[in-house]
Amino acid sequence: MPIIASTVAEAVAGIRDNSTVMIGGFGNAGQPMELIDALLGGGATGLTVVNNNAGQGDAGLALLIKERRVAKIICSFPRQSDSWHFDAAYRAGEIELELVPQGTLAERIRAAGAGIGGFFTPTGYGTLLSEGKETRVIDGRGHVYETPIHADYALIKAHTADRAGNLIYRKTARNFGPIMATAASITIVQVSNIVATGDLDPEVIVTPCIYVNTIVRVPAPTPTLAEYEVNQ
Amino acid sequence: MNRLPSTSPEPGARPGPEARLNREDLARLVAADIKSGSYVNLGIGQPTLVSNYLRPEQAVTLHTENGMLGMGPEAHGADIDEDLINAGKVPVTELPGASYFHHADSFAMMRGGHLDVCVLGAFQVSATGDLANWHTGAPDAIPAVGGAMDLATGAKDVYVMMNLFAKDGTAKLVPTCTYPLTGVGCVTRIYTPEAVFLLTEDGIRVRETFGITLAGLQGRVKVELLPPLALRKVARTAN
Numbered sequence: 090m091p092i093i094a095s096t097v098a099e100a101v102a103g104i105r106d107n108s109t110v111m112i113g114g115f116g117n118a119g120q121p122m123e124l125i126d127a128l129l130g131g132g133a134t135g136l137t138v139v140n141n142n143a144g145q146g147d148a149g150l151a152l153l154i155k156e157r158r159v160a161k162i163i164c165s166f167p168r169q170s171d172s173w174h175f176d177a178a179y180r181a182g183e184i185e186l187e188l189v190p191q192g193t194l195a196e197r198i199r200a201a202g203a204g205i206g207g208f209f210t211p212t213g214y215g216t217l218l219s220e221g222k223e224t225r226v227i228d229g230r231g232h233v234y235e236t237p238i239h240a241d242y243a244l245i246k247a248h249t250a251d252r253a254g255n256l257i258y259r260k261t262a263r264n265f266g267p268i269m270a271t272a273a274s275i276t277i278v279q280v281s282n283i284v285a286t287g288d289l290d291p292e293v294i295v296t297p298c299i300y301v302n303t304i305v306r307v308p309a310p311t312p313t314l315a316e317y318e319v320n321q
Numbered sequence: 322m323n324r325l326p327s328t329s330p331e332p333g334a335r336p337g338p339e340a341r342l343n344r345e346d347l348a349r350l351v352a353a354d355i356k357s358g359s360y361v362n363l364g365i366g367q368p369t370l371v372s373n374y375l376r377p378e379q380a381v382t383l384h385t386e387n388g389m390l391g392m393g394p395e396a397h398g399a400d401i402d403e404d405l406i407n408a409g410k411v412p413v414t415e416l417p418g419a420s421y422f423h424h425a426d427s428f429a430m431m432r433g434g435h436l437d438v439c440v441l442g443a444f445q446v447s448a449t450g451d452l453a454n455w456h457t458g459a460p461d462a463i464p465a466v467g468g469a470m471d472l473a474t475g476a477k478d479v480y481v482m483m484n485l486f487a488k489d490g491t492a493k494l495v496p497t498c499t500y501p502l503t504g505v506g507c508v509t510r511i512y513t514p515e516a517v518f519l520l521t522e523d524g525i526r527v528r529e530t531f532g533i534t535l536a537g538l539q540g541r542v543k544v545e546l547l548p549p550l551a552l553r554k555v556a557r558t559a560n
Contacts, residue, residue, distance in 0.1 A: 115406075115410075116387075116410035117410075118403060118405070118406050118410075119404070141424075165468070166466065166467040167463060167464075168463040168464070168465035176463060179463055180463075190467075190470040190471050191386065191424070191467050192428025195423075195425040195428050196429075198425070210432065211475075212471045213470050213474075215504075215505035216470065216503065217501045218470065261385070261404060261406055263422070264387050264423065265423070265424050266423065268423055
């Protein structure tokens, strides 16, 4: 049974310096913002972070990078119009970047969770991102060998958990959540709702509870009056 | 006149051969060329415009790399949902029959050859269909690749939409790419304001030109161009 933490700080309290931490989300969808804030508040440093991006604006992962708590980032798309904290750290030589094609990033995470020792993929063959890697021609097509990515922790966001730890997601906020949950030693999930075990239809569960260690409820923000009026 | 008989279902919908196409007309042309019932991924930027010109009767299903099939138009006002965005992180809507899946499934869909067409932008395309669209290679550039390599490698057909000429006037259709590659030999068609090119086993064949003669085009592009095939049916299946 998972731990149901009462606060996000409690949920991430075990994360030590130099840990590898996967963080879910694509843009803001599925980004466990409150868990990242708690990681920022907790002080762990020298982190290796696995995320699709390298932080946006002045929130979440961007602040972890601004505070120089991230030694290395493994991602597919670090450069965005609002990735100024990453850009500054990178240009100062204060963060290591491992750039991975997005599908290869996802599959390396999936491989770790599935106990696969790597795989050959055609993606990236003949490009800068395959330099120095083992290659093989399979059915007449060049492939590149890619290794699994394991993590000590995964911080992800789901929509609803039951008390057993089964998860369902919402729309495109699912993205990296289900695969990161499988690839980390400890998976910590923030959810909008926690329901009784048995209240989720077993046919629709996306992440089975075996992958989940800690759950914390972070209610979805209440719309401001202005947003409420727009929605009427 | 090098332009072939119109292949558009609405011949009056785009300008005649006397003018180069603007962005909207180019998007309309790409949209008209996508076969009915196709599963399609539109890259960020100019390719996204294509969605504005897909007709409902084409029954095209749009894929977005962040885990969705059946993506609808951009969301506005009360329809905006922060959990429902496209690859460019723009709020979108879902259409009936939509489905959601995680990232490994989304890219397995690409890599596994299940998408019929992807439309991408480009810095350069080579004579043999190599694509360069992710990195200028400049020493101070911060590289970002996203899903470009996966799309270029995985889709059955890779259509590039780009300006044929860079700001300095040099052609972006080149004998060999000088920018770092995204994929090798992956591009099947190139749509530009001046011409549509089909990358065939015989070489690069011009399908049609806009506001320029074939000779004029050849004079500005350093790769050998094959003339349009005379018959529309042959031209349409040459690729």
